[in-house]
Amino acid sequence: MAALDGSHDGGKASGAMLSIGELAERIGVPTHVLRYWETRFPQLKPLQRSGRRRYYRAEDVALAERIHHLLHVQGFTVDGARKALSDTSVEVAAPATGNGVAREAMGVPVEALVALRARLAAALG
Numbered sequence: 001m002a003a004l005d006g007s008h009d010g011g012k013a014s015g016a017m018l019s020i021g022e023l024a025e026r027i028g029v030p031t032h033v034l035r036y037w038e039t040r041f042p043q044l045k046p047l048q049r050s051g052r053r054r055y056y057r058a059e060d061v062a063l064a065e066r067i068h069h070l071l072h073v074q075g076f077t078v079d080g081a082r083k084a085l086s087d088t089s090v091e092v093a094a095p096a097t098g099n100g101v102a103r104e105a106m107g108v109p110v111e112a113l114v115a116l117r118a119r120l121a122a123a124l125g
Helices: 020-027 031-040 058-073 078-086 110-124
Strands: 047-049 053-056
Touching (some): 020 053, 020 058, 031 058
16 A cells, blocks of 8 residues: 555655654664653653553654664763753764664774674674
8 A cells, every 4th residue: 555645665754753663663672762761861752642652753753863873872871861962062973874773883884893793793602
């Protein structure tokens, strides 16, 4: 079935809100992690509809991707990421792609790091 925006991939329009499950899948974290982030990052406030279902607007999605990047790519602690997000004078690198999956970590391509990890695991295994 074709999507309303005319695409044939069944995806949503770029401005559509995402459910918590959709956002979790998009950035690669479990849904409980997103709920935890909501308690630690006051800027992350999805809309809640009946039954407390969460819906993330485009700005919420961008913020969740940035939080993910700070925590999982740049290695910030939760407190450090909170400070980085609240301090506008701190320069924080944005995710390298729009889909929430960074392609470089500290200037090294993620694919190279994954290959190195596999070689180390094989050597130690």
